[in-house]
Amino acid sequence: MQRVLKVHPNDNLLVALTDLFKGEIIIYNEEKVTLLDDVKAKHKFLTTDLNLSEEIFMYGVLVGKAQTALKAGNRITTENVKHAANSFEIGDERKTSWDKPDVSKWENVTFNGYYRPDGSVGTGNYWLVIPMVFCENRNLEVLQDALVSPLGYGRKKAYQNQALKLIDLYKTGADAEDILKVDLFTESDGEKSKKLFPNVDGIKFLTHQGGCGGIRQDSETLCALLAGYITHPNVAGATVLSLGCQNAEVNTLQTEIAKRDPNFSKPLYVLDQQQVGKESDLLPLAIKQTFAGLVEANKHTRKPAPLSHITIGLECGGSDGFSGISANPAIGYTSDLLVALGGKVILAEFPELCGVEQNISDRCVTVDEAKRFSSLMKTYAARAEAAGSGFDMNPSPGNIKDGLITDAIKSAGAAKKGGTSPVQAILDYPEKVTKPGLNLLCTPGNDVESTTAEVGSGANVVLFTTGLGTPTGNPIVPVVKIASNTILFNRMSDIMDVNTGTIIDGEETIYQAGERILDYVIKVASGEIEVSAMRNGQDDFIPWKRGVSL
Structure with a gap:
């Protein structure tokens, strides 16, 4: 195995590919360096002497300056090197030529994905439940509890099962020493449940801490991000919960969706809690609409x-x-x-x-x-x-x-x-x-x-x-x-x-x-x-x- 590497011909650093030790003589191509420090794998050492503020190069670019006089064989550290980078300017000449790799091996290769009405193709098929504001996060948690495991998207609660084993042991008289000796792992822990909708990869709940407070630009940017997820090719449709008074308004979300997909036609259910009223009315409606959306999402197949x-x-x-x-x-x-x-x-x-x-x-x-x-x-x-x-x-x-x-x-x-x-x-x-x-x-x-x-x-x-x-x-x-x-x-x-x-x-x-x-x-x-x-x-x-x- 090669022990060191110079990434670019103009570099004055070598990368240690394995642990190196003070006093070793390192020979790389025509360079010969005696190490003055131990150099752990992944770290770098100098191949030339440097004075204070002299430049250090890696990948062929400026990456730092010496904070003190250094010798060839010294390992660079945060103590002896400070960050430095070249300035840049915009030139009229574009350097856009490149050596295209040979892709003949893949020219007729396809992948099996989910086609969407806008012509995009997904690598997955998900239903989203999204809050317009953090105030709705708790309702999302209730919906997640209600839908995920019953529809087969949960996994066996491996760590909860392990805790239950310990509870049973404690109840039968085990002390701390006994508990520490127990092997908790079993092959069945963490197995998937059987899905009711086999063509739907999952229901995903995008809780977040935004939508109100802060400045309006934060909420507008959040709406744009959420629109990116709703229109994403991996998404079949979405349920959106809005409180009704937040900065991240539903009409802003709809405008952002239209920017990304002017002919948007995926199922999209929007519920306004302040308009619907009681939680006992809101959540059953959200469950019903989400379930209906999953029925439609399950009709998609890979092609x-x-x-x-x-x-x-x-x-x-x-x-x-x-x-x-x-x-x-x-x-x-x-x-x-x-x-x-x-x-x-x-x-x-x-x-x-x-x-x-x-x-x-x-x-x-x-x-x-x-x-x-x-x-x-x-x-x-x-x-x-x-x-x-x-x-x-x-x-x-x-x-x-x-x-x-x-x-x-x-x-x-x-x-x-x-x-x-x-x-x-x-x-x-x-x-x-x-x-x-x-x-x-x-x-x-x-x-x-x-x-x-x-x-x-x-x-x-x-x-x-x-x-x-x-x-x-x-x-x-x-x-x-x-x-x-x-x-x-x-x-x-x-x-x-x-x-x-x-x-x-x-x-x-x-x-x-x-x-x-x-x-x-x-x-x-x-x-x-x-x-x-x-x-x-x-x-x-x-x-x-x-x-x-x-």
Whole structure:
């Protein structure tokens, strides 16, 4: 196994692929470095001496500056390096040429999906129950209790059953020592129930904390996001509960639905609690209408569809020092393959594009799109700084512990998810993706907020890379969890789907992994594979609140 890696010829860093120790002599191509520090796997060390404030490069871009004089063989840390990134400007010349990958293998391949009246194709078939305001969350919980398990969408309450076992033991005289020795797991725990509506994948309840308070723009943006979910190809219809007096008005929701689908014809039931009156009238009506909607949704069946109907959202979370050299470039190649097949790709998380803005800007197909990207990035960065933060504070403690020392290092690796194709459109949250090819969507770097946004913009599969492990999922779209390293894949096998640690281990190339992931995506889109997040019921949904509360 190779022990170190230089990502780009112009870098003055080497990445440790395995633990290295002080005093070791590292030879890489024509470079010879004696280590002055222990360097854990995923971390980086210098190949040249640096003076104070001299620049550090990785992925061929500026990622930091020395905070003190450093020697070749020193490990870079938050103590000896500070974040730095190049500025960027918009040029008239567009750099949109790219080497399209050979996709002949997939040209006649289809996936089995759900066709919708607007021509889109879903990878799932769900019914939504949505509150217009947080005041209705409790009613949603009552409906969830009433509908999910009786209709066969619940799972056996594994952990509740385990607690009941302990209660029985305690009642028979067991003490704390006895309790700790008990093996609670049984093979039947967590099994699915039998569904009444076999063609409906689930009823999903999108509770949230918005809709009123804050500023009007927050509620208007929430309505746009909810409209994105209602019109989503994975959704057959929806039940909407409104209190009646909130900022997030039903007519605003209906306007946003019409923007996304002018001929909207899915079943949509809207109930206004203040108009209906008593809970004892509201909830039975909601149950009856939702049940009727499920009867209609169950009439949909999967049919073959071209791969151009797949829209992939690209996400990373719990990243490590291997994410940018294994999982992210692997799905970047998957992205290029899908773009070449006529599909759509969404790259988000704008704070994690810090330092690669010039490359992204140059790849925009028009100057206007490049200008929009620049405006969104600079506005976002200014707001963060005004709040006493900044993109340089993006790496989490977990990121830093596993080798992502500066935001620019993290961002340069994160941007690899977008592959090499031209940027067709720049979208502001929560706009709908309409153009085939690579699209950029302005979202935060927060895993769940960004994944929520990508799905609201139309992603019907999400590829989520991680080096540390995260269970993040989505209520209506399969989130494929891709491990950057084999140790993680094996340690957290219950929440991981795909391993790209094979790249680090020297078992396959980035291109081979990217092709393997596309084949996996096709099976997921066809309903042949249930991803871990879906299997575990990981229904994460957090709208991004961009304004300030009043």
